[in-house]
Amino acid sequence: MTDAALREALSRTLAGTNFASLGKRYEGKVRDTYTRDGTRLLIATDRISAFDRVLGTIPWKGQVLTQLAAYWFRQTTEVAPNHMIDVPDPCVMRVKDCAPFHVEFVVRGYATGNTSTSLWTHYARGERNYAGYKLPEGLKKHQHLEAPLVTPATKAPKGEHDVTTCRDDLVARRAIGAEEYDAIASMALSLFERGQAIARSRGLLLVDTKYEFGRTSDGTIVVIDEIHTPDSSRYWIESSYESRLAQGQDPEGLDKDYVRNFYLSLGYKGDGPPPAMTDEVRVEAAGRYIQAYERITNEVFVPNEEEPISRLERTLGA
Numbered sequence: 001m002t003d004a005a006l007r008e009a010l011s012r013t014l015a016g017t018n019f020a021s022l023g024k025r026y027e028g029k030v031r032d033t034y035t036r037d038g039t040r041l042l043i044a045t046d047r048i049s050a051f052d053r054v055l056g057t058i059p060w061k062g063q064v065l066t067q068l069a070a071y072w073f074r075q076t077t078e079v080a081p082n083h084m085i086d087v088p089d090p091c092v093m094r095v096k097d098c099a100p101f102h103v104e105f106v107v108r109g110y111a112t113g114n115t116s117t118s119l120w121t122h123y124a125r126g127e128r129n130y131a132g133y134k135l136p137e138g139l140k141k142h143q144h145l146e147a148p149l150v151t152p153a154t155k156a157p158k159g160e161h162d163v164t165t166c167r168d169d170l171v172a173r174r175a176i177g178a179e180e181y182d183a184i185a186s187m188a189l190s191l192f193e194r195g196q197a198i199a200r201s202r203g204l205l206l207v208d209t210k211y212e213f214g215r216t217s218d219g220t221i222v223v224i225d226e227i228h229t230p231d232s233s234r235y236w237i238e239s240s241y242e243s244r245l246a247q248g249q250d251p252e253g254l255d256k257d258y259v260r261n262f263y264l265s266l267g268y269k270g271d272g273p274p275p276a277m278t279d280e281v282r283v284e285a286a287g288r289y290i291q292a293y294e295r296i297t298n299e300v301f302v303p304n305e306e307e308p309i310s311r312l313e314r315t316l317g318a
């Protein structure tokens with residue numbers, strides 16, 4: 001899609017919804033969800049969050065996230081069951097309503113990141129213990145880790161920052177049972193392995209990601225929320241990875257790091273009200289989300305041009 005088309009779409013993004021007839025409403029940072037009779041509608045708005053703050057909207061982001069998550073759920077059902085029922089609208093996934101584990105299962109394949117919870121932030125400060133693991137000496141920024149690490153975080157209430165923890169702490173605090181933790185961590189690693197293999201076949205490196213899990217009404221543990229989207233994952237372009245590192249540059253990313261880095265360049269790290277995103281940053285971010293979609297699915301992204309609220313009223317019968 002051209003920058004001109006993206007710029008034109010800046011004024012037509014979906015910032016939020018309020019459909020009283022669809023069930024009990026919950027507003028996440030990115031999704032508005034409606035729960036009724038054991039099912040939940042996840043409406044992915046165009047809101048973007050980073051540093052656990054909503055920063056503004058990005059054209060087509062809700063559609064990219066929904067369709068990409070649906071793609072990945074279809075690709076990984078054999079590896080781990082998930083909550084997806086169907087996709088009644090380009091930006092809506094209907095899912096089984098689950099009892100969530102209040103733990104984010106982060107899986108990291110590389111020594112990277114620049115937020116307060118990132119592995120690299122800790123490592124660069126000289127810390128070698130991270131989420132219960134002992135990290136080796138001599139790691140370089142963006143370097144591939146010998147094996148992926150599951151580094152869980154507690155899901156903070158809205159407006160607060162998630163905190164990296166470790167298996168034993170979660171189990172000791174009874175946030176989750178030991179067997180449950182181990183079963184889920186093993187699912188998370190299998191999902192990550194499948195994700196990395198598919199990404200690599202498309203010329204991308206799946207660098208790290210975050211999974212959420214919940215229990216369905218019949219007790220099955222399933223993947224909930226979203227999976228392997230550019231919101232929940234880092235993706236780097238494989239072809240330029242080595243050469244950029246050799247030149248001391250950051251890898252080329254197709255994820256939220258672009259927006260995070262814009263804010264960090266202004267000195268903003270998530271404390272207090274965020275400065276506004278420029279139109280240039282919104283257009284560039286949209287281009288990266290769409291590129292991630294197209295590279296991963298190997299299909300052209302077809303934006304839905306309809307006015308989103310009236311479309312949602314129709315597709316959801318709101």
Ligand SMILES: Nc1ncnc2c1ncn2[C@@H]1O[C@H](COP(=O)(O)OP(=O)(O)OP(=O)(O)O)[C@@H](O)[C@H]1O
Pocket residue numbers: 027028029030031032033040042083095096097098099100155156157158212214224225226
């Ligand atoms: N199948 C499911 N059952 C129950 N809850 C779910 C399910 N799938 C996703 N959720 C929850 O719906 C919300 C989705 O909203 P969104 O992704 O915007 O939230 P978030 O801002 O990332 O997280 P939160 O609002 O929990 O801090 C999350 O709270 C997520 O845990």
Ligand SMILES: [Mg+2]
Pocket residue numbers: 028030225226
């Ligand atoms: Mg979420």
